[in-house]
Amino acid sequence: IVGRSINVSFVLAEEVHFYSNKVGTLPDGNTGVVNVGVGLTLNSSSNNRIGGTTAAEGNVIGSHGTNGILMVENSSNNSVGYNSIGVGLDGTSNIGNSYSGIFITGANTGNSIKYNRIANNQTGIELSPTSGIPTQVSILENSIFDNSFLAIHLVGATKNDIGDADTGPNNLQNTPEISTITYMGGDQIEITYAVPSSVTNSAYPLWIEFFGAANGQGKFFIDSDTYTAPGVKTITMELPSGYDPADYENIVATATDANGNTSEFGVNVSYTLSVTQFENQMVKLYPNPVADKLFIQSPSSRRFNLKLVNSLGQLVMSQQSHSASAELNLSSLSSGLYFLNIADDNKNSQTIKIIKN
Incomplete structure (x- = not known):
């Protein structure tokens, strides 16, 4: 599917399953062609699946002049899973979209973005209040890397605010603040972190995901932790067996509240430099x-x-x-x-x- 201003358009769609397609590429799924507009649009469409629940159901969506996937006009409860967006089927070919891999705007709720590879775009995932404020967009266990701006951009978010009282896309959920990372030997690391979100501004418990970082973006999912109350917490995690140390020299994390509001990635922290040291020394x-x-x-x-x-x-x-x-x-x-x-x-x-x- 190539060449049009919108290659795939769903309007008022319900319970559609769109899977195993190549959108914006040649049949090999690795070679992009010229596409002037959007890869796939969900317009006033809810309860649809883009990709699916296995890698075999994933779509390849790339090489578009604007966004890979666009959700607008109260498109709620859609799932986007196991797709390659801006990166080829081989996991390395650059078929980036010129704006966002996934762009969501409008007063929609309950969309899920999980198990995708999102790379080589301007922004990996952007939630914008332009035509309504999207909330409860859960962004979980994705591999997001090599996007030229941010991996996840909640428009309006700045540095973590005290207590997380600000509001906007995904309630502008505050990010985890990692204070120390210690290598414990073998495959184990110890992470001390906190999330500065009060119980009045975030729905607890929070779901914290940790990633090996590439240029500050979460490329290699490590593991998750349940954060039940505000305060400093120390956990031990195991890196994948046979891991490449270079993939995990730096760690980033996201926080998702109990309502499904996922944060941006926090500050990239190395084993030898805490976030406090990073901010004070850098x-x-x-x-x-x-x-x-x-x-x-x-x-x-x-x-x-x-x-x-x-x-x-x-x-x-x-x-x-x-x-x-x-x-x-x-x-x-x-x-x-x-x-x-x-x-x-x-x-x-x-x-x-x-x-x-």
Whole structure:
């Protein structure tokens, strides 16, 4: 299925099962072709399955000019499972979609995104309040990597707020904050973390998923934990037998509340660097929002690579800092949302949303 502005369109669909298709590619599922618009749209459509419950039922959806999958207009209780979105059937071929792998907007609830590979898009999964606020979108056990912005973007979310009182897509659920990761020998690691969400603002218990990170995005699912009450918790997890250590040098996590609201990925944390150390030792940014100059400061003298991209995924500025402070002059940029990626030589990285006034 190739070449149209919307390759697959479901309007007022109910209980449709769409599976084992190649959307936007040649029959091999690895070679993309030119598609000017959306791969698959669910418009006012609920209770449908895109993909299924096994890998054999998964679709390949890629190489589209906008989104791979688009859900709009009160499309609720749909499941998206075992699909390859922006990545070929072989798990490596780049057939990225130009905007989001999955884009959801509208006052819909109860959609499930599980067991998918989502890569090479501008944003992996984006929940937007543009035409209504989507909530209870559960994003579980996916492999999300190599997207140029964020793996999961809840539009309106910034850094974790105290108590998680803000609202928006997926209730802007706060992310887990990992304080330490300790290698215990063999296949075991110990993780200490907390989720700063009060019981009045998040439905407990929370479901916490941990991943081996690639560029701050959750590529390799490790395991999950049930978080029953606010506070610091330490758990022990086993990495997969025969694992490649490089795949698990850095860990990220998501939180999903009891109503199915999944957070963005938290800060990428290495075995040797806690999230507190990362924030204190790596960088501080101010002001944000910014009108002219953005100041970047670290208490230690280390090298940092800075890359600023706009909301279209275009690189607008890059700079390398060899000292404890740097500044970016943003005065010539248009107002809007930007993403600043900060990476150091120890493979610690973080992407921060910047608002330009």
